[in-house]
Amino acid sequence: MNYTQELNNARFQLRSGILMLCLSLCLTSSGWAQTSSPPPARIPAQEKILPDIAYELQEKAAKFKEQLAQIQNELRQTQGETAELANAISTHTAALTVDTITLEHARNLQQHYNDLLQKKIENVQALTHNLEELTKIQEELTQAKNKFQEHLIQLAKTKPKTKEHRTVELRNQKNLKLAESAVNLLEDLKKTLTAQLELLQQQSNSLTEITSKLQTFIDQKFKTQLLERRELSDIFTQIKGLLTESLSLPQRLYAWLWAKLQSGAFTKMLKTYQSQSLGLLLLLGLLIYGAIVLRRASRDLRQKLAAGAATFSLKLIMALINALARTSQLLALTIWLTLFFWTLDLLAHPLAKVMLLGLVVITTLLLQAHFLQEVFQPGLPDKGVIMLDEPTARYYYRTLTLTLSLLIVGYYALLSLNLLAYKTPGSNFALFLGLLFLLFWFARLLKRPHLENLLAGAGLPAGPWQVGILKAVRLGMLLLLSAIVIIDLLGFQNLALFLSGAAVATTLLCLAGWFVIRMGVDLNTYLTHPRDGLLAVKFGFRAENLDTIHTLLQYTFQLTISLLTTAAILFTWGADAAYLRNMLGLLSHGPTLGPVTLSPLALLLAGLSIFFARKLSRMSRHILERRLYHRQGWDIGVQSAISSSVNYTVMALGIIFALGFLGINFSNLAIIVGGLGVGIGFGLQNIANNFISGLILLFERPIKVGDMLVIDGQWGTVKAIRVRSTIFETFERYVLIIPNSDLISGKILNWTFYGRGPNRLALKVGVGYNSNVHEVTRIIDQVCRANERVLLDPPPQVYFNAYGDSSLDFNIWVFVRAPEDRIPATHELNAAIFDAFNAHGIEIPFPQRDLRFRTPLETVNRNQ
The missing domain is CATH 3.30.70.100 (Alpha-Beta Plaits)
Structure with missing residues (x-):
């Protein structure tokens, strides 16, 4: 609404005034805390502040009055709009009841009401926001009013009263009245806005109801018209009228130009726009020169791209660049003619549009001819984008060129007749003939002698299974074409037109889907191929990581485009958005376990979140290793800490997204944390202890990856610090898996804590x-x-x-x-x-011991 900005400004200024009010009240209340003491010396400062507050309140009250008058005017306008809308809806509802609205009119009405409904919804949201803002301002003013009342009560208790007290009391009474007036004005504003909001909601409900009725009417009307039957004589009447109008088009265009020349209108116009005409002539020369330069530049670009033109997409882009370069002068002339008609104020004239459209048609014809020539290269076997032998290339080049040319010229004739507002009773029949011709041409493209060559040249599998499917598609097209002709001859022209349009649209959507998939596959190969891709060659990504990513992206892209193409085909055959939403909703249903919904779509998205998080974590670690660590010269411990932190962060985000897809609401985070606390207290204490100890090891870094330690008398190095444990490899090449909590609580001899120095x-x-x-x-x-x-x-x-x-x-x-x-x-x-x-003859001694016997040796020998 147009008063929203004023409301925000008023709220800001009001808060400033209330701040001054609170300051003054604090000053006065602190001065009169003791009733028996004389008035404080700060009363002159209070007298200076209180008039400012009164001025602010008067200014806000005046603005509120202006806004109230403005909103009341808008309320009266809204009441009038509501009455007009109700009358219009009643009229259209009655027309729907008696079936006096055409299908096209009903669709236009539905679009109009949908746009109007969207605007009403936006207005409702804006009014709701304004009401909330007014409520906050009213609460602030009410608090200010209460402060004035409390202050007056304190002044009434103060004795003895001096002249300054009476002055302050009178000013507080005045401010109290102003605050009450502002509060009352705000209350009136809220009531007016509430009434306007109710009217807008009523309009929204009425619009929602009429759009639903129109949708029901359109569906029923469309089905009724599909089965509407006409006489065969109507067909010949339509053909005759169409031919008559089309053949008279050149004569009428010539007559219009001749009349303009005879009347001197062109001469007068050129004199009027003399300076503009000279500028347009100079612009024409510049555009032609620019087209010549662009053609030369495109030739150089094509030569540079030709060296690496190995993919289908790059070849197709080169063919399009070549075709645009060869028609660049005509494109420049088309741009100039558009500017010419716009400068002379002729662009809105129907015949000027017909002339401009004719030049566009000629440019399009030449562009598609050059493009098809680059694609097939009929005179140069195996040199085109689709490498074919000469007979096959010539067949498809001629067939496509002739077919597209006839369709473009026919469409130009129908559009020109519509621009000139001539009655064309056979326009629908001409459209029907064009669709039949396209369908027949699609079937002819799958002709058996050239089918295998076309598949092989386009890089598609040409085995018996694929050829059999395409033969079945061609047979289905021919049967559908025959059925459509029979239906039209029986008089069901609308049904025949719908079937032919849906069949052609389905074929075009399939071709467009295949083309987009082919372009996406080539782009994926260029970026993520494990051996030759950009990420592998330039950024040094590992082949095992890229292989999985390359395959996953390719299948995901193909599945996505296939699903979108299928949805578009269903929409073409009459399925509305609600039907498609219901089909998609089937994937969202599944068993629930508390807040978790185990639907196929949720499980798929949760799994993809974890998978992509894991792959992204590995890729991030590899990028850090290849692009950052070796430049910074950090030791292996710092590298491990950063890599582990990135890994934990990415995986935590992946888990959060996965849980979100499963339906877990993180607004109840306190409950989740409490549950984790209980789990840790009972059964997860050791896991939590080791996890926290691992974080301490990463960030405090008492030990780092690569450190040489002595643990329980074993010498070795730290290989990895993980979430739960640390990998310690001894010099004997066996591995100790040590819980992180043991490393935090125990004593460890670290030979490399300060680095690998002396x-x-x-x-x-x-x-x-x-x-x-x-x-x-x-x-x-x-x-x-x-x-x-x-x-x-x-x-x-x-x-x-x-x-x-x-x-x-x-x-x-x-x-x-x-x-x-x-x-x-x-x-x-x-x-x-x-x-x-x-x-040097230096003796290294060994231990010597003197033995002393108590029994003489002779006695021992004698006893023996």
């Missing part, structure tokens, strides 16, 4: 007591420095640690580059130290 290796060695300590220290230091795995900064350290039972003990501390070097460095250093000691 770490210290400690070795021990003992030498005999007869060895030179300084020489041993020097030899060990030389051996350590000579090893490639040992870092020189910090340098190796050798310490004489202790006097052992049988050896002098040394500690060796060296730093190696990474934890992986510890075991091989231990072996290399021990071996090198052993060789160096042997070379």
Whole structure:
């Protein structure tokens, strides 16, 4: 409505005024909290605020009065519209009852009432919103009025009263009256809007009822007209009238042009639009030059595309580009003639439309001829879009060109007669003949000698099964064609016209569906082919992922187009939208388990959601690995955390969508969370514990994928951190599956927590007591420095640690580059130290023990 914006502005300004009111009331109430104390010194500030509030309230009341007058005028208009609509609906209802409305008029009325109903629904929604806004404003004003009343009560209790108190009291009384006036005006506004809303709802109900009656009438009228019978003599009368009018069309067009030239109207018009005429001549030259340049550019483009023209779709696009380039000058002339008639104010004249339409027809004829020539190439065998031998290509090229040319010229003649408002009693019969001709031509295209070549050239399977199906289709077309002719000769012309139109539309829809499927398959192959597709070649997607996606997209697209084509065919044969909705509704029915509906459609959509979420998760992880990780240089732990987070997010979204398709309402999220809490408390505690522990491992990252750990004395690396457990592979190549909660609660030795940097290796060695300590220290230091795995900064350290039972003990501390070097460095250093000691004659002692016998050895031997 036109007062909606004003209402929003008024609401904004009113809230500002109420804010000032609350400020003033807070000031006054805080000043008069004690009745026995004198008035506070802030009264002058309050006196400044209260007049502003009064001005705001007066301004709002004036605006409310204006809006009330405007809405009352609209209410009177709505009352008049309601009465007029009721009269019109009553008249049309009576006409429907006595059957005095034609089928075409009924369809026009239904379209008119449907459009009007949509507008009324929008008006109802706008009025409902305005009523809600007015209710909020009224509540705010009522609160302001109550504040004034409370304030007056406080002022009445204040003693003694000074002049300032009386001034403030009078102003509060004035503001109270203004607020009450505004509230009353808002109440009147609401009543008026409510009355208008009731009238609009009444109109909507009446429109809904009349559209339903019109739909019922149209269905019955259509069925009645289908079985309406006419005499055979009417057919010949229609043919005679059609031929007479069509043959007189050129003569009448010539007479109109000659009359314009004789009357000097063209000369006068050119003088009037002299400057525009010169501009149009320059524009004609530019358009022709642009057409020549476009033709040259298209030739270069076709040469570039020819190198990769391997698919049917690309070849077809190239053929269309070539045909457009060859007719570009005629297209430029058509554009110029349209601008010429529009500039001279002739475009609305019927004969000008006929001339312009004639040029469009000529351009279309040449365009379709060039396009068909590019598709079949009759003089160049196996060079067209559909590669055929010369006889087959020539047959289809000539047949299609002649048929389409006759249909285009015939349609132009009928349309021209309609534009000139001539009576064409045979127009329906001419349309019927054109449809019969098309149906016969479709059957002729499936002629046996050329059928196998056509299938093979189009890239379709040409086995006995496919050829048999097409032969059955051709036989069905011929039988239907014969039946339609017989029905028309019996006088059921409307039925014959409906059957022929539905048959032709079905054939065209099937061809269009096949063409769209073929284009979609080629596009899918170009994008997602596992080996040669764009995603595989340029983005490096894995073939196993693309193979599934390629197959799924192809079958999904084919199924979708097939279903849409089937629905369009059913609509062509008389099935309305309600019938199609009912058919689709059958897929939405199924058993229910609480809020979950186990219908075929819901299960299919839920399964597809999970499937696509899983595939999308894998593709996202692969994109991150190929396009992000190697550029950023992140370690494998960061990569694993990001990939796992993306995986969990995508899968969670897929599950949410799947549950939504099954009918679960997420508005009751608290109930769902409560149920999960109960489940976790009873039987899912360990699973929840491990899941949360896995999230902690991912984000806190005490361990990361690739870390070297020591768990229960086992050395190994972390291979994966999953939802429930962590995969730990030992150096012996066996795998430990460890629950995430154990890693969070237990102690773990992580050698690579700060990265794979240097770490210290400690070795021990003992030498005999007869060895030179300084020489041993020097030899060990030389051996350590000579090893490639040992870092020189910090340098190796050798310490004489202790006097052992049988050896002098040394500690060796060296730093190696990474934890992986510890075991091989231990072996290399021990071996090198052993060789160096042997070379220098340094003894590595073994433990020695002194045994003491209490019985002399001679006594033992004697006893034996």
